[in-house]
């Protein structure tokens with residue numbers, strides 16, 4: 075496979091932008107890029123990128139794909155209220171629901187320029203099929219690079235945790251299942267389409283022992299660690315009350331800060347917390363839409379960047395952000411920072427870097443993904459910027475970040491076309507949408523059969 079995109083505005087994230095340049099792809103790699111007319115390449119497909127912007131494919135570093143099946147519920151709830159309302163709904167899920175929800179969620183991500191997505195799955199009701207494999211099957215169907223995290227919870231209500239006991243697992247079961255997931259699926263090769271992470275859910279649903287043993291397991295197997303942290307004031311209070319420490323200090327004590335860890339949210343950080351993340355090389359997945367939806371707060375992203383903390387973006391589960399496309403999170407991130415810290419808090423190009431290189435770093439793949447450079451994997455998004463709503467915007471990167479959702483002319487994952495002319499080419503978009511809707515219907519029906527009342531509002 076050999077492809078040249080010509081006459082295109084290139085925003086490589088690493089190195090200067092090129093207005094009117096070319097990008098050459100050979101096999102699953104970027105072979106070259108430059109200004110002016112494209113060099114001769116006999117036999118290569120040539121794609122005219124006039125009116126288009128090429129960026130690295132976007133990287134989503136926090137998600138719960140199964141939540142596609144539980145959107146629009148507990149709309150006015152805090153995080154803890156929302157979780158308490160939804161844990162019992164999620165307890166009704168099975169592999170078929172996860173498969174349909176994941177396929178719909180991944181298809182939607184592809185259409186918003188995402189080429190690599192993580193997924194944090196942390197509820198494994200017994201006897202409902204292989205839920206972890208269901209997400210992987212969906213990613214294979216849609217064709218995205220996938221980083222599923224084997225999540226877990228062992229600290230139910232009876233042990234002072236937030237989730238009901240019916241949705242947590244035993245420590246030993248978790249560790250066995252996690253090791254099995256890594257052994258079965260993790261591919262460490264540079265062009266890997268599938269890497270597994272280890273991800274106890276949060277300080278208020280995972281015990282300290284689960285955290286420390288998970289870290290030991292991940293480090294033994296050479297895989298990354300992920301969890302939710304410092305998302306809300308309620309979590310701060312819970313950690314102080316239960317552990318006598320705030321969340322970042324608690325994680326530090328458990329050996330959970332380091333260059334192999336990335337934390338979802340990281341909203342409520344002190345100056346000292348930010349310094350700890352910077353010095354240990356711990357990354358953060360910023361999820362502005364979800365933080366806004368749940369009223370969790372605004373993460374100190376510009377401050378983190380200034381002080382050397384790596385930050386990537388995440389859409390978080392669809393149940394706390396209702397269908398947000400990944401490209402939209404760049405805009406949300408930029409607007410949140412500017413609304414709070416002023417117009418120079420985050421630039422359009424910094425927002426693009428969060429969504430690409432920042433995400434690649436969170437997943438430990440900055441050597442292979444996140445920029446357009448020769449030798450890197452050919453994960454590329456080609457956006458149309460000369461459409462009716464953006465043609466008058468002077469700067470294509472501004473159009474992408476500040477403007478409306480841009481149509482994708484092409485989305486390549488390892489050189490393979492996943493989206494062309496705004497349509498998914500690996501799977502039927504309509505079929506994925508129907509599978510997602512059916513997963514939602516089936517989950518709520520099964521939850522109601524189990525006597526769970528599903529709340530739409532909160533009061």
Ligand SMILES: [Zn+2]
Pocket residue numbers: 136137138302338390391
């Ligand atoms: Zn989350």
